[in-house]
Amino acid sequence: MQNNRFFYCSEIVRLATPILGVRILYIGVNFIGMLFIARLGVHELAAGALVTALCNTVTVVAMSPLLAVGIVVGRLLGEGRPDQVGPEVRQAWLVSIAVGALAALVLLALPALLTRLDEPREVLPLVGPYLRAMSWGVIPSLLMASCHQIFFPVRKGYLVFAFSVLNLALTLGLGYALIYGRLGLPALGMVGWAYAISIVNWLLMLAMAGYVWLSKDFARYRLFAKRGWWDRARLSAFMHISLPITLQFSSELFAFSVINIMVGWLGVGALSVQQILIQCSTVALMIPMGVGQASSILISIAAGKRELESTRQIGMTGLFVVSTVLCAIALVYVLAPASVIGLYLNVDSAGNAGLVELARTMLMVTALAQLVDGARNQLLAALRGVRDVWVPMWTNMALLWCVGLPLAYMLAFPMKLGLLGINVGFPSAIAIGAVLMLARFLGKTSGASAVAAARASN
Numbered sequence: 001m002q003n004n005r006f007f008y009c010s011e012i013v014r015l016a017t018p019i020l021g022v023r024i025l026y027i028g029v030n031f032i033g034m035l036f037i038a039r040l041g042v043h044e045l046a047a048g049a050l051v052t053a054l055c056n057t058v059t060v061v062a063m064s065p066l067l068a069v070g071i072v073v074g075r076l077l078g079e080g081r082p083d084q085v086g087p088e089v090r091q092a093w094l095v096s097i098a099v100g101a102l103a104a105l106v107l108l109a110l111p112a113l114l115t116r117l118d119e120p121r122e123v124l125p126l127v128g129p130y131l132r133a134m135s136w137g138v139i140p141s142l143l144m145a146s147c148h149q150i151f152f153p154v155r156k157g158y159l160v161f162a163f164s165v166l167n168l169a170l171t172l173g174l175g176y177a178l179i180y181g182r183l184g185l186p187a188l189g190m191v192g193w194a195y196a197i198s199i200v201n202w203l204l205m206l207a208m209a210g211y212v213w214l215s216k217d218f219a220r221y222r223l224f225a226k227r228g229w230w231d232r233a234r235l236s237a238f239m240h241i242s243l244p245i246t247l248q249f250s251s252e253l254f255a256f257s258v259i260n261i262m263v264g265w266l267g268v269g270a271l272s273v274q275q276i277l278i279q280c281s282t283v284a285l286m287i288p289m290g291v292g293q294a295s296s297i298l299i300s301i302a303a304g305k306r307e308l309e310s311t312r313q314i315g316m317t318g319l320f321v322v323s324t325v326l327c328a329i330a331l332v333y334v335l336a337p338a339s340v341i342g343l344y345l346n347v348d349s350a351g352n353a354g355l356v357e358l359a360r361t362m363l364m365v366t367a368l369a370q371l372v373d374g375a376r377n378q379l380l381a382a383l384r385g386v387r388d389v390w391v392p393m394w395t396n397m398a399l400l401w402c403v404g405l406p407l408a409y410m411l412a413f414p415m416k417l418g419l420l421g422i423n424v425g426f427p428s429a430i431a432i433g434a435v436l437m438l439a440r441f442l443g444k445t446s447g448a449s450a451v452a453a454a455r456a457s458n
Contacts (some may be wrong), residue, residue, distance in 0.1 A: 008298070008310075008317040015294035016156030016321075022148070023286050025164040027170055029197075030056075036179050037190045044190045047126035051194075054110055055134055057253055062142060064090065064105040064249040065242035067293065069149035071384055072238060074297040077153055078304020085221040087228035091235060092146045095242075101141035107135040129191040132408070137198030140205035147208050153297050156217070163204055170200045205426050241384065244393040248380075255275025255400045255426075262412060262422055270419045273359045276344045277366050277423070281373075284329050288322045288374035292381030312445035315382030319438075322378045323371065330367035337363045362423055369427035372434045379437035396433045405427030 030052060037048040069092045076084050111128035135302050148160045175196035181187025188195065212218050263274045295318035304312040333340060338347050341359045345352050378397070404426040411421025 008314050011298060012291060012294050012314070012318050012321055012380060015152060015155075015157060015297065016290040018161040019106045019152065019293050020286055020290035021161045022164045024167050025161075027282075029168055032172060033175060033193050033197075036176060037193060040189055043122050044126060047123035047130070048190060050114075050123060051127055051130050051134075054131070054322060058103050058106055059138075059141070060098050060253065061246065061250050062138065063145050065099065065239075066096065066142065066145045066149055066382075067245050067296070067441055068238055068242035069146055070152050070276070070293065070297045071241060071300045071387070072149055074153040074300035074385075075304040075387075077373070078301035080304075082220055083222070086223050086225055087231065087234060088238070089146065089150055089221070089223050090225075090229045091231065091238060092149070093143060094229060095235075095238070096142035096146045097139055100142040103142075104135035104138045107131045107138070109165075113401070126190055133194035133198060135198075137194075137201035140198075140201040143205050144201070144208055147212060148210075150218075150221075150223075152293070153301065154217070159211075161210060162262050167200060167204055170203065171196055174200060197290045214382070235323060240390055241316060241387060244389040245384065247290065248393045251397045252400065255405060258405060259408065259422060259426055262409060263419065266418055269355055269358070272345075273362055273419060276341065276359055277362055280333075280340065280363070280366060281370055284326060284370050285374060286380075287325045287378070288377040291318050291322050292378045294318070296381045296385040299382055300387075303386055308445065311382075311386055312442070314439055315379070315385070315445065318382060319375060319378050322374045326371045326374045330371060333363040333367040358419065362419060365420065365423045365427075369423065369430070372427060372431040376430055376434035379434065379441050382441050383437065383444065386444055388440070392437060392440065395436060399429040399433045399436075400426075403432065 034045075034048050034052065038045045069089070073085055076082065076088065100206075108131065110131055111124065114127060115124060144163070151157055151159050175193045177183045177185045177191065178188050178192030178196050180192075186192075212223055258435050260274065262277075263270050290342045295314055298314045299311045302314060337360045338356075340363060341347055341356055345356060345359065347356050380392055380396070383389065407428055408425030411417045411425040412419070413421075415421060417424070
């Protein structure tokens with residue numbers, strides 16, 4: 001058992017490493033891009049913050065159904081049916097184009113919506129052209145994301161990382177040139193960054209398609225065969241997995257937005273501290289997202305091979321990895337809170353004393369909240385690997401909206417606990433979700449339940 005646990009741990013880490021590397025590089029592109037835009041002026045910085053939040057939300061929702069591709073491909077490989085990988089991937093490409101077109105239309109419609117929501121008039125002339133330029137790059141980005149989901153199950157994750165490094169280099173170079181007018185290119189300001197992202201997305205999508213077309217390693221999957229681009233039954237099976245993933249991601253993003261609105265009611269100080277907590281959580285929660293995606297793929301492969309005990313071991317090993325890393329991060333919050341807070345606030349300033357003390361307290365709460373949320377995300381990913389998606393989705397949506405948000409509001413305002421109430425109330429629902437998902441995963445991967453689930457999926 002210990003040898004198996006070590007083996008699965010190494011497999012998860014090996015698969016999760018390029019996934020995490022890609023996420024870090026993506027964050028790096030956004031971070032450096034905002035630094036370029038910030039040099040243009042205050043209005044550009046404000047517009048940049050607005051469009052980044054909007055584009056990230058649309059992108060995350062649009063890409064979420066594509067997580068099902070890796071699960072489906074892993075299952076087929078586990079079942080020894082590589083000939084069926086091609087039709088699934090071709091269908092995923094068509095879904096990427098359809099979803100990408102819809103997401104592009106959403107980006108095009110957002111400027112009019114922002115006008116009606118009374119966003120600052122000074123930034124709206126900058127936001128519209130930026131979102132229009134970004135809309136051109138959505139479809140190729142989703143097509144690349146589909147290809148990424150092929151590379152991971154066939155243990156070619158290093159290719160995703162290599163293309164992401166190339167994306168970082170090309171986007172930074174072209175973006176800098178288009179923003180400031182270098183290398184003979186026009187100075188387009190912040191919209192130049194959006195055009196750079198879209199142009200590079202198309203270039204890399206074509207390069208990735210060319211690589212997959214020419215590579216002998218992918219020839220066995222017949223990805224570009226003329227037949228099998230569309231099948232209603234196959235699409236229905238794909239949507240059975242992808243739709244609940246999309247609904248859950250969308251619901252959680254909206255719920256967190258409502259939480260931030262509540263924090264805004266508490267004032268600027270609470271918003272400042274909450275921003276620190278969000279930045280910390282964003283970095284920390286990359287771990288369960290990366291490990292979770294790796295676990296989903298490995299569990300789907302094991303499920304395809306009917307290795308039922310392995311599915312449980314992989315899921316629990318992933319939970320161990322996530323919990324260990326997040327506990328280490330929590331220790332940093334507990335033992336050196338000033339170092340974390342000092343990245344955002346001057347901890348030596350007397351004027352910031354109240355905010356620093358509040359941030360210290362909230363970091364302790366966040367340490368525990370991250371741990372339970374990380375466990376929940378890992379267990380949800382493990383359940384996706386055994387194709388148990390609908391009940392976990394509805395359960396967690398009900399907990400967040402019917403328990404977490406009302407409890408956060410009650411503790412923060414009627415009970416006058418403020419920011420502490422919000423950051424205790426909402427994670428309480430997440431903790432309940434983590435316990436329920438653990439019980440469900442153990443139930444689904446135990447003897448008779450696992451056999452019944454495997455038969456039902458055929």
